[in-house]
Amino acid sequence: ERDREPDAVLPQAPQARPDRRDRRTARTNVIRPGDLICGSCGQGNAPARKFCTRCGFELREAQVARTPWWRGLLRRRRGPRVVELGTGSGQQDEPAPAPGGRLAAFWNQVKVVLGITFCLSAMLYASYAPFRNVVNARAEEVRTSVSGFIKSQYSPVRPAKVTGPSAEGRGPGNLIDLNTSSYWSVPHPKESGGEPQKTLLVVEFDRPVSLDQLIVTAGAGEAFTQHGRPRQMFLTFANESRTRVDLRDTAKPQTFPLKAGLATKKVTIEFTDVYPSDQGKDVAVAELEFFSLLS
CATH class of the missing domain: 2.20.28 (Rubrerythrin, domain 2)
Incomplete structure (x- = not known):
């Protein structure tokens, strides 16, 4: 039987292939x-x-x-610990120390020695008076030398004049005479139901100066409790910057840093609060000293 040939097929439109799926898994x-x-x-x-x-x-x-x-x-970074191999003699060699192990062991021994020395010194200081006196003397020498070095870094700056109100002949010139037995005083009454009246001083220099430190000796020397003492004051420099100074109620000199007193010829000092006195309604200051940091 003869093979039958397939029937003729008319041309057809090409069929769209399905999109290939990405079968890769997610990262x-x-x-x-x-x-x-x-x-x-x-x-x-x-x-x-x-x-x-x-x-x-x-x-x-x-x-x-x-x-x-x-x-x-x-x-x-920490690398692997390297251990040297044995010599092959059948005996187990000691492993090599880890990097930095010797230094750490040495430092631990130093700390132990220092701790024991400190404890023994503390016991000796507390129980043996001659040793305590020697330690105190050495400490005082160190403190004095350090204090002298710090003070030597500042140079005094002398004002040309000081102007402001005064009372009983205690003029503002007494503030810069380097004599703490003299003092400046001015009435400082309170307004009825209000704040204390402003008390202003104007300190002038003969040239522009950079002020880095201020020492204030408050009160009236031996008559310290007979006059009011400044509690708070504001310093206004020529560049309009202000510095607040809060004082303690003590007759000893008080030191304050001045960070805004750069290239100024005038400083205005305003006393805004006082430590009051039962014997007088004024405020007294013995001395004002200005210093500049040596370059």
């Missing part, structure tokens, strides 16, 4: 330094692999992940 790992980064899908692979675990792409020319430079600054 499941975090890229670590030393991993091989797949050039096809970006998956990180162990350095020993030849093909990508995600898409099967060859890793022969894959890029190696490197450690960012800034991570080396945040943590200290």
Whole structure:
């Protein structure tokens, strides 16, 4: 029987092929330094692999992940501990110390010695008077030398004049005469139901100066409790900057830093509050001393 030939088929429109699905799995790992980064899908692979675990792409020319430079600054790298091999004599050799172990052991011994020395010195200081006197004398010498060095860094700046109100002949010139037995005083009454009246002093220099330190000797010397003493004052410099000074109620000189007194020829001092006295309604100041830091 003769083979039958197939029937003729008319040309038909081409059928659309279905989209090829991406059957690759999602990235499941975090890229670590030393991993091989797949050039096809970006998956990180162990350095020993030849093909990508995600898409099967060859890793022969894959890029190696490197450690960012800034991570080396945040943590200290720790290498493996290296231990020397034995000599082969059958006896077990002592392992080599870890890097830095000898220094740490030495420092621990130093701390122990220092701690014992400190405890013994404290016991001797507390129980033996001659030793205590020697330590106190040495400490006083060190304190005096340090204090002298700090004071030597400042140079006194003499005002040209001081103007302001006064009472009973106690003029503002007494503030800069370098004599703490003399003093300046001025009435400082309170307004009815209000704040104390402002008391202003104007200190002038013959040239622009940089003021870094102020020493105030408050009160009226031996008559300290017979007059009011300044509690708070404001210094206004030529550049309109202000510095607040809070004083203690003591007859000893008080030192204050001046950070805003740069290249000024005039300083206005305003007394805004006082330590009151039962014997007088005034405020008294024995001395004002200005200093400039040596360059």
